[in-house]
Amino acid sequence: MTKRVAIFISGGGSNMVKLLESMTADHPARPCVVLSNNPRAAGLERAEARGVPTEVVRHQPFGKDRDAFEHAITGAISEHAPDIICLAGFMRKLTAGFVDPWRGRMLNIHPSLLPKYKGLHTHRRVLDAGDALHGCTVHEVTPALDDGPILGQAQVLVLPDDTEDSLAARVLVQEHRLYPTVLERFVRGDRRQVLLT
Ligand code: GAR
Numbered sequence: 001m002t003k004r005v006a007i008f009i010s011g012g013g014s015n016m017v018k019l020l021e022s023m024t025a026d027h028p029a030r031p032c033v034v035l036s037n038n039p040r041a042a043g044l045e046r047a048e049a050r051g052v053p054t055e056v057v058r059h060q061p062f063g064k065d066r067d068a069f070e071h072a073i074t075g076a077i078s079e080h081a082p083d084i085i086c087l088a089g090f091m092r093k094l095t096a097g098f099v100d101p102w103r104g105r106m107l108n109i110h111p112s113l114l115p116k117y118k119g120l121h122t123h124r125r126v127l128d129a130g131d132a133l134h135g136c137t138v139h140e141v142t143p144a145l146d147d148g149p150i151l152g153q154a155q156v157l158v159l160p161d162d163t164e165d166s167l168a169a170r171v172l173v174q175e176h177r178l179y180p181t182v183l184e185r186f187v188r189g190d191r192r193q194v195l196l197t
Contacts, residue, residue: 003187004032006082008090013043014172015088015109015179020050022180028187033080035073037092053080059092070098086183087141096143106141107186109179111171113137113153118146123167126158134158134167136175138182152182152194 005023007016016034023030034047035055044054055076062069069092077085087108099106112122114137126134135155142148154174158167178196185194 003029003083004081005029005084005086005183005187006033006035006077006080007031007047007086007088009034009036009041009043009088010038010091011041011043011089013041013046013089015175016043016086017046017050018176018180019086019088019183020047020052022184027184029084029183032082033077035077037069037090043089055080066093066095067097070095073098084183084187085141086179088179093145094141094143099141099143103142104140107138107151107179107183108141108146108148109175110137110139110146111168111175112146113155114139114146114150123164123171127162127164127167132158134171136171136178138179149191150193151186151191152178152196154178154196 007019009016020031031052033053033055034043035057036044037057037059039056039058047054057072057076059069083105085102085106113133113135117125133155135153137150138152139150140148154177156170156174174196182194
């Protein structure tokens with residue numbers, strides 16, 4: 001049975017586009033909806049241009065009431081009946097109330113070689129630490145931030161004159177390879193870790 005994939009974004013959605021482009025032909029999944037907390041996310045137009053339904057659930061009206069925000073997300077995606085959620089640059093934390101029912105069915109991409117550099121500003125922190133190796137990770141989502149079983153990683157060498165921007169750009173290229181690779185394997189039931197170099 002073809003699986004239905006919801007993709008959550010907050011910004012440009014370049015990873016989302018790569019996921020959409022991958023789900024064709026004999027791929028075992030198809031996109032069913034792209035959801036954003038940010039009505040101005042450029043990725044919304046990119047999804048619509050590709051014929052994928054979009055939903056917006058702004059977080060601001062809910063203030064600190066994360067339960068109500070997450071309840072609204074559940075309502076927005078329910079008519080699209082997703083089997084799997086892919087977080088792709090979705091910049092809101094999700095609580096256990098939302099995450100637990102999706103355990104084993106929700107993925108996230110993070111711009112570091114987890115477990116190093118959970119949270120924000122990963123590229124700057126790699127440069128500050130003087131690391132020689134950086135990269136990105138796709139993992140299953142659990143209630144702890146940027147935690148959960150690792151499904152795949154892609155490496156990037158840090159160069160002597162790298163800036164935050166140059167490093168981010170090379171990591172993003174690897175993200176675009178890694179996420180579609182991991183998603184397809186995941187949908188086929190293969191949870192062995194992938195390492196791309
Ligand atoms: C990506 O680099 C992704 O790894 C990162 O946001 C960017 C979204 O870019 N996600 C996180 O930092 C989540 N903690 P995109 O909108 O072009 O895919």
